[in-house]
Amino acid sequence: MAISLYFNKRKSLATGITVCGAGIGALVFAPLSEFLLEKYDWRGTMWIISAILSNGVVLSASYRPLAETVSSQCNTTEPVKAKNKVDQCGKCSSCQRLYLLFKGMFDSFVKCPTLLLFGMSCFFVMLGFFIPLNFLPALANDVNLSSDKGALLILALGVSTTVTRVLIGYITDKPYANALTINYTSLLIGGITTCFVPFCTTFASLTVYAILFGAVIGIFVCLRSILMAELLQIRGLNSSYGFIGLSMGISIFLGPPIAGALSDVSGNYDMTFYFAGISICLGGMICLPLRRISDWENNRSDRADLHVKKNENNRSSSDNQSSAYTISE
Template sequence: MANTKNESVANKDSSQRTDAPPAPPDGGWGWVVTFSSFMVSFLVDGVCFTFGLLFTEFLEYFGESKGKTSLLGSVLNGAYLSLGPVVAAFCNRFGCRRVAIAGGITAFLGFFLCSFSPNLDVMIFLYGFVGGAGFGFMYLPSIVMVGYYFEKKRAFATGIAVCGSGIGGFVFAPLTAFLLEKFSWKGTLWILSALVLNGVVFVQAFRPLHKKEKTESKCSKKIQSKDEALKPFSALDLELCDKHPIYKCRSVEAMHASNGKQDSVVRLAQSQDISKLNDVRLRHERNHSDTLKPLERKDIFYSGSLKNIPHTVETSTNGNRSSMHSLSRNMDVDVESADSDENACSKVASSLASSFDFSLLKSPTFIIYGLSCFLCMFGFFIPFNFLPDLAKDLKLEKTQGALLISIIGVSNTVARLLVGFITDRPWANSLVINNLALMIGGVTTFAVPFYNSFAILVIYSIVFGASIAAFVSLRSIIMVELMGIEKLTNAFGLVVLCQGLSSFIGSPIAGSLSDKTGTYNITFYLAGVTMFMAGALCIPLRRVARWEGLQTTVIQAEIREDEPEQSPMLNDKTQ
């Protein structure tokens, strides 16, 4: 009888395991995830980048001003970007796949229903807010999943995934122009909404990675060795426990998740033998808390090679993998965890709060870089939105206006790959590349009103596509270099929020200026100036970061010097 109980103890112990972060596969199904992420970028940015072709149709149909009509594109892009932190919180709670599916369906409904809009206001809500929210809920999970499935090959995999953005612009521009010729803008939106709905199929590949569960076999041996020493009792015999101590075993504190709750309760009373000590109430559901959460990994938004991150070493002890997971949150199990009664809304709210660290607003480094990103995104979408209409004013054909957007897409794709290759070199300076790209893009955009031929506009499209590719590709890398990997998630959330707000106001202001002047000259002047300022503002950024780091070191040293002086006083008080 005792032997069977001992065996049951061992069996229970083998089933109770400790959670450990999984090793990203760096291949296998990860390549399917990468392709799916590529297709999501293809669909999302393909639609966003070709809004300028629809813009001229909306102007003619609704008869509103350029400033108000451009709200369609600005709200679409602004909602898509600024919802990033909210989407991350939902991914934490419900998983990337579910969130992306909901986003795909939402975007489809927004684009399909907006074709029945009786006026521009309803159109702005459905096309802009609903469609943009759907895109936001699709796009972020696709990027996050690539980060989960790849570590050593992350830079390469992420490069493939984000290339969908440029390819989408290249394909959707002539496709949209063709559809507008064959059908009205309403029919075009029906077809585009159907294409967006295909994103729901692609995101089905976003399988969650489950935490590894490691059995601690030594624990069962310790329990069996002490089992015979304990006799039946109704309450703990303290003398007996002193002679034969009960070893604390990690597997007793093992966690099996249920309904997102972490709970492990050990009962010690009314026990016949030590097997009763393993009477652990395990709530078991593997949908939420046993899968990884986006904000748990501080490097999840890092698009470069993890080998380039300072102070990250991959180590292995007794077969247990540590590596980059030292950056993630501790996954300790609390006895009678207070989180057990937390509802879904509060969990989403807490995840959202954790993605923001407003203490960063005290950092001069972050403020300068955040302002740079705000200025860049102010002018970012202006060429996409107004270049086709400018081509129309220059008496160019509609197909030529669409071709300019396609060229921007191709240039964007090639430049992203090239920038990724260069920044992996040890001699590369990411900040210098970013600054030069933005300033060159700003100067060439400022000069757009002086371009009077299709050939020159083609050259401009190539340069502009390359400049914005460098900016987008290097955001996370620059933030890690300047502020550290530990602050990447929080900094990225605030930066994306700034970019979303800037996207909301950039195109409408530019369109309003065009309404007042009757030309697009001042529109492109404004876009060029803001982009150039975004690059110039970052020139002293590395020196500012070093100065800030030095100030932090001095403050920490002063605090350490004050600690010995305070300790005797504390000792006197305790005595």
């Protein structure tokens, strides 16, 4: 999200380069953790990894705040008003203050259907996001593939998502590229192919799927913040990203247990991948009307701003007339 604030030119490429760090980290830390566990046991491993991760604090401290950009189609200032109202009430308990703060935040979000639809899309996508990552090696074992080949599938997925994040960032910066169309098209393709995973019984077919799904999740991760900045504008992006993060966190919490329960009930992983594919497809389908809804909200916001300016001009002209009349008397 910070990239959207600091870059105006080649924003998509900058975002792609940034988020590819997660893919590289997944490739590096898996063998690194195994090496550290063999050499320093789990306590030493946790110390070393914690020290590595602490460098993120130093790097994030290098960011400097920018001037706030006043441009938004969604009214995200109401949570602040609710917070100020709560602060004026000294008799309110902490729970009441928290309730009023969240109530003001969600009341403002309800007035922004673009944000609600995008949050629903992210919710369904994240329901199935981690299921192939968790169950693909187990499925490979079920079709009589070795554990080494199962690990190679995850490696192929990680390489694919890392490369795709940079590549899609470069492509999205081009004037002919439509980030929203790329996003929902890739989600629909990823969801449909995930539904056909139970029919893949060879290492070659599973490798093709792993590469394809890695590209899909790379596109989704790269374009998520770009689409938020494009559809919702910069102002209020922090609170909007928090709402999207909340919906994604809930789905991440629910997705893998549901998939595991389906696997236990059916006795295989077919229903697990069907569930993941359908949820990802739903996330892509919800994005289809987002552009029209966002344009409608922009037009509504422009008309409201024009009405406010017209009233202010009428008020100032009437004040000037009354002042001139008083002076003439």
